[in-house]
Amino acid sequence: MARVVGAAETAPANHAWEIRAEGLRVAAGRRMAVDGIDLAFGTGVHGLLGPNGAGKTTLMRALATVLRPAGGGLELLGESVRGRVDLRRIRRQIGYLPQDFGFYRRFTVREFVEYMAWLKEVPKSGIADAVQHAIEKVGLADRADDRMKTLSGGMARRAGIAQAIVNGPRVLLLDEPTAGLDPSQRMQFRQLLRGLSEDTCTVVSTHLVEDVATVCTDVALVDEGRLVFQGRAADLAAAGSGTDSGDSPSERGYSALLARHHASGEGAR
Amino acid sequence: MNDQHKAHASIELIRRYARADAIAGEVLWSLESHLESCPSCRARLAKEVPGQAPPTAALVDRTWEALAPSLTTGPPVPRRGRLARLAGWTSPVMLPWVVGAALVAVLAVAVDSFFAVPGGRPLVLLLAPVVPVLGIAAVWTKSLDPAYELVAATPRAGLYLLLRRTVAVLAVVMPVLVVAGLTIGTSSVVWLLPCLACTAVTLALGSVIRLERAAVVVVTLWSLGVLAPGLLTSQLPVAVAPVAVPVWGAVFAVAAAVLILRARSFARV
Numbered sequence: 001m002a003r004v005v006g007a008a009e010t011a012p013a014n015h016a017w018e019i020r021a022e023g024l025r026v027a028a029g030r031r032m033a034v035d036g037i038d039l040a041f042g043t044g045v046h047g048l049l050g051p052n053g054a055g056k057t058t059l060m061r062a063l064a065t066v067l068r069p070a071g072g073g074l075e076l077l078g079e080s081v082r083g084r085v086d087l088r089r090i091r092r093q094i095g096y097l098p099q100d101f102g103f104y105r106r107f108t109v110r111e112f113v114e115y116m117a118w119l120k121e122v123p124k125s126g127i128a129d130a131v132q133h134a135i136e137k138v139g140l141a142d143r144a145d146d147r148m149k150t151l152s153g154g155m156a157r158r159a160g161i162a163q164a165i166v167n168g169p170r171v172l173l174l175d176e177p178t179a180g181l182d183p184s185q186r187m188q189f190r191q192l193l194r195g196l197s198e199d200t201c202t203v204v205s206t207h208l209v210e211d212v213a214t215v216c217t218d219v220a221l222v223d224e225g226r227l228v229f230q231g232r233a234a235d236l237a238a239a240g241s242g243t244d245s246g247d248s249p250s251e252r253g254y255s256a257l258l259a260r261h262h263a264s265g266e267g268a269r
Numbered sequence: 270m271n272d273q274h275k276a277h278a279s280i281e282l283i284r285r286y287a288r289a290d291a292i293a294g295e296v297l298w299s300l301e302s303h304l305e306s307c308p309s310c311r312a313r314l315a316k317e318v319p320g321q322a323p324p325t326a327a328l329v330d331r332t333w334e335a336l337a338p339s340l341t342t343g344p345p346v347p348r349r350g351r352l353a354r355l356a357g358w359t360s361p362v363m364l365p366w367v368v369g370a371a372l373v374a375v376l377a378v379a380v381d382s383f384f385a386v387p388g389g390r391p392l393v394l395l396l397a398p399v400v401p402v403l404g405i406a407a408v409w410t411k412s413l414d415p416a417y418e419l420v421a422a423t424p425r426a427g428l429y430l431l432l433r434r435t436v437a438v439l440a441v442v443m444p445v446l447v448v449a450g451l452t453i454g455t456s457s458v459v460w461l462l463p464c465l466a467c468t469a470v471t472l473a474l475g476s477v478i479r480l481e482r483a484a485v486v487v488v489t490l491w492s493l494g495v496l497a498p499g500l501l502t503s504q505l506p507v508a509v510a511p512v513a514v515p516v517w518g519a520v521f522a523v524a525a526a527v528l529i530l531r532a533r534s535f536a537r538v
Contacts, residue, residue, distance in 0.1 A: 091424040101416075101418065102417070
């Protein structure tokens with residue numbers, strides 16, 4: 001069965017990075033939760049790491065075009081999302097799983113993902129197939145016609161990932177997807193993450209170092225609304241030494257970088 | 270395009286292909302890609318296989334036999350769920366509010382018919398213009414909608430979804446109001462235009478402050494300016510008198526214009 005390849009898929013990309021932020025500032029309420037971040041994410045799986053309250057969720061919401069940046073530049077798929085732009089075209093190519101994502105409990109998994117596919121303007125004729133494909137990909141095919149309220153926390157999150165990938169996004173944003181999952185579910189999630197399309201730019205925000213160390217091609221570490229480090233996961237591990245706190249090289253690197261950032265912040269004041 | 274093939278495969282080539290004879294790589298490649306798109310050459314191949322390659326024919330027959338049971342029943346055709354389809358017009362959280370709004374209209378009619386005062390102001394007339402606003406309050410409301418964040422990041426979010434849901438509210442509430450209007454015997458225009466104007470003003474105001482707050486503001490203003498004077502004094506408020514109809518028409522036009530100009534403000538949280 002030949003798949004129809006759309007013109008948009010074969011068109012050469014006119015951008016070097018799927019996500020590019022320059023001096024990005026985003027407010028969360030009155031607080032400037034993201035305060036001047038420079039980032040460049042291409043295809044691959046990127047870990048967005050940082051302590052709770054570092055501004056990860058605010059940054060993710062800005063990347064999902066839900067929040068309007070307060071300053072700086074933000075380009076998604078080569079298009080600026082500041083000012084008066086048509087967000088519809090960009091949003092069609094984004095998949096987003098919010099941190100505390102809610103759903104309608106009476107919907108079945110299939111209805112939930114279908115509804116999201118419709119909202120994401122997946123062509124009507126392709127919805128049924130896209131939904132089935134997404135549900136199979138997250139391993140919920142046998143629960144597809146069960147109501148959302150009957151799912152366990154881990155399964156509901158997988159349904160959330162199914163809705164995020166149903167439109168075949170080129171930018172996939174997963175905010176704390178492993179929060180509240182038990183260790184074996186976290187392992188399953190990492191497996192799932194490896195199986196997702198390779199030509200997508202996936203950003204996974206987490207406060208768990210072990211999540212990013214194993215699956216992510218590179219890591220961005222944020223603290224207090226600023227970027228502390230961006231590099232390969234191996235570089236994160238190399239930044240730490242035996243004296244830093246943590247149970248693994250990556251964790252030691254994580255705490256070393258954060259401590260260094262705090263020290264430089266104190267020194268600047 | 271199928272009919273535009275300049276040359277079909279020669280019968281000799283097809284026979285060699287059926288026998289799995291050695292065929293030069295590029296010839297094989299072009300033959301196979303031709304077969305994929307040319308039904309008549311596939312038919313010729315199918316006719317040649319039993320004579321040229323009995324083992325292949327036997328394999329094909331066996332495969333057919335194995336597949337036949339599942340082919341007759343066919344895979345379950347995933348059909349779009351009832352709830353997902355309905356959700357295109359109304360989110361599940363809106364339902365109680367819309368029903369509540371319709372009930373207010375029914376109650377007003379009941380009050381009018383059981384406690385009618387000769388020469389009194391019909392309650393339906395005093396309430397009708399703000400009845401839809403009660404439903405509009407739940408159209409796009411963060412505190413009510415668990416899936417608010419998910420929906421907010423989709424291309425259809427914004428004025429488009431807002432208007433679809435508004436239409437759904439009006440489609441339920443308006444028929445109730447029309448029937449209610451008939452029972453009191455006044456012209457529908459007297460309350461229909463203020464009704465549309467109040468709805469449009471709520472939406473326009475909702476582009477500046479949150480929609481549910483806008484609904485509270487409009488209902489409060491209406492209660493203080495029209496409902497209370499109408500109930501407390503013996504005069505019919507000017508707002509629902511025939512002379513006010515052109516004014517309400519103008520209010521509606523201005524609110525609609527503001528709504529269109531500020532359409533983008535609904536696209537972000």
